[in-house]
Amino acid sequence: MNKRYSLIAALMLILCYPATAQENAPQAPSPNQSFTSVKIGPSLTTIALKDGPWQGAQLGGHAGIYYLTMQSDKVGVQVEAQYSFQGAELERGHLLLHYLNVPVTAKVFVAPNVSLQGGAYAGLLLDQRYEYEAIDSRPQMEGKDYCLVYGLSFGNESKATFSLRHHIGLVDIIGAKNQVFQLSVGYCVSKK
Template sequence: MKKLLLSIAMVAFGLTANAQEVKFGAKAGLNIANVSGDVENNDARTSFHVGGVAEIKISDKFSLQPELVYSAQGLTSELEETFDDGTNVVTIKADGTLKLDYLNVPVIAKYYVAEGLSLEAGPQIGFLLSAKQKVEFEGESDEQDVKDNFSSIDFGLNFGAGYKLENGLNFGARYNLGLTNVLDTEGDESVKNGVFQISVGYFF
């Protein structure tokens, strides 16, 4: 995977040298994040992403778009525990949120199928900034740092589409498919990220 990213970077450098035009911009939007694998009772965490982009125009149909994006990911879940207090069987329910916040670096290939409309795909490397587990029960909450339980680097692939107006305003929808196990604990458990993103951006 690292060799693949190095090869992509070298190709990107070569394409940049032959670029017809380079534009810089910013983007922000909605994240609907979750994880897949050895996890139960999980649901999506609704959060956000924000960052900077550069579109490198190679031809009228093809562009390369490297990005640097802060992305709040993770999951939500309903925690349930049942115990016998000697008189009754009691079930306690609480709400949990796993907050995995990344600095993601995607390199997106854009192919324009029509004026302003592009299909997009490309690899991504993510650097874990923080990992916290929050539990809320009957109005009380507790948050713990769990970064040591997670890998510091995540690899993924992006697929999506975008639409760009002539004035620089642009819109995008993208899914990031996690490829690597983000858990860094003993055992055979495997958990991978998955994030659907809706973005609004502007090229200066």
């Protein structure tokens, strides 16, 4: 599984290099600037059992909108609303989870086109289903989820960005906690 994460990180670096190499003099966002962007991308999701191993990873996805406001030339606050398809491959089937997540993260720009992210989010479970062979069931699960989030972003906030994030679940949703790795492409639709 670690090979997958390394592959995703390497792919993101390769994809981001041409986008940043085309700009002669990259500039960091200025204080008081704000950006509204849409984002979409794949997710690798699973659940971590209490005192046990992670369950099988499942491919998911996410899409949403975010608003970044710069507090200084190095620090910004990003608020998002996103739909996230999560779950896990279990020994006897698939757990499918649909969430509405609201992450709030701080972005620290370590270079003009590179930022580190950290924060938290609250999630609302919209739907859940457990599929086993031809049987569908709806398990009783915790309807709310809270997670810590960290990651990094590459790109020009006023144009396009690529980010990789890890969400660490804090809530026991069904004897386990969510674990999500997201690869995102963001596109700025408004800059002020």
